[in-house]
Amino acid sequence: MPMQTVRTRPIEGQKPGTSGLRKKTAVFKRPHFLENYVQSIFDGIGGVQDKVLVVGGDGRFFNDDAIQIILRMAAANGAAKCIVGQGGILSTPAVSHLIRKRGADGGLILSASHNPGGPDADFGLKYNGPNGGPATEGVTDKIFARTQDIDIYKITASTGVDIDTLGIREHQGMKVEIVDPVEDYAALMETLFDFDKIHALFAGGFTMRFDAMHAVTGPYAHAILEDRLGAEAGSVLNGTPSPDFGGGHPDPNPIWAKDLMDVMHGPAAPDFGAASDGDGDRNMIVGRNTYVTPSDSLAVLTAKAHLAPGYRDGLAGVARSMPTSRAVDRVAEALGIACYETPTGWKFFGNLLDAGKATLCGEESAGTGSDHVREKDGLWAVLLWLNILAETGQSVADLMSDFWAEYGRCYYSRHDYEAVDSDKANAVMDGLRAQLPALPGGSVGNLVVEAADEFAYDDPVDGSRATGQGIRITFEGGARAVFRLSGTGTEGATIRVYLEKLETDADKLQLNPEHALAEVQNAARALSDLTAKTGRVDPDVVT
Ligand code: G1P
């Protein structure tokens, strides 16, 4: 068999973050860089001899070439089979599902999520384990350790494999199975949701726009929303994956999905709007003139999930990342189910899902999901919303009003200060940390501090402890300010300030969120001294 063992040496800067390794595309294209990293993954997981891997990506620039390299390396390393999405396309949740359905040993996802794509933008590679979820911290550490002392990688001397034609073929002793990227995923969705009911909703004149943002969910949305559920043609916008996502940021929030936001707040707004990100795991939900924050979405889905067939028997529990608003906590309490608060990052939900402790999970950063896969899932969230709207017959705005009347409203906003000098960002965090013991009982403006700490998490399943997971300061009456440094930025440090305020006064449930949060924002400014320490006044991004 024509196989090469290539001598190589470690290349610096290969530390994978919470979602695999993300770098500039040009870095991934440097000689041996991708090969080194792929071999480090293979070595870090104990080799791939006789193993089955799922491989696919979000279609960004370099997706196809990278898949060819991965397939040649998997073959040279003795893998039994690679299951690849046709044309190299698979969304992150679809990979998670395929791994689980086929009992594969893991998967490789080529994506930098919501980061832009193209020769001058970002690329990424992430390994998911046999449960379909992101690599655990232990595995990530092993992969990283291998990048530091790697000396050889193996690759077949062959040219490419046809990944565009469905079917099973042989590549240098390894089987390559090309599968339809949508089919298995759509079948899974059909088991969870009442497709007939949603079909009837659309047949009755309900209108929607789904913005696929030129990214991976286009084919999924066309097939499921338009072809199967009968949403009118044209409901899916930007539905063809493009290597540079049409030059945009495939990030489903009011900033980057502004076109959709404008439509939803314009005179011809459809009943429902939604968007998903580069690799299809994030979601944005918006009704006519009504933006639903991801934290509220998690809470509403928790309250109403039983309306969908897949969740008819109720939820075992729910989990949210620490900075996500506490709206869902109030629903969980009313339902009498457990609510877990985990550090930021989907991997912390994995154990809770595997152990059957949580059924739904969510993050304020537009991630929602359930135990049907081990990743957050953008289209799944959209379908659950549609199922709920079909069952209740309510508009998004009415549903939200009723929800707030019942549980109170957690006004919420995240402020990001990007590309801050790392020393200055650390000074902000150190300054806050130093104040923590003295804060409780004291007041900041009109707010009285109830508790203040640096979040640490003890995993209830494996007992592991994660420390330094962000600073949280809660105020009497249900307001909160949270501070943490991003773990995914590629330039300097990003300071994230999360603001939250609970309102239960029936006359104050429809305020402008910015106004409702002004007092907490002032308190956050005063406590962090952010402007003096960083020179920044206004955040770069508010979501
Ligand atoms: C961000 C989000 C976080 C999400 C992660 C990966 O991480 O805040 O919720 O899990 O991206 O999609 P951060 O940059 O804040 O570390």
Ligand code: ZN
């Ligand atoms: Zn993503």
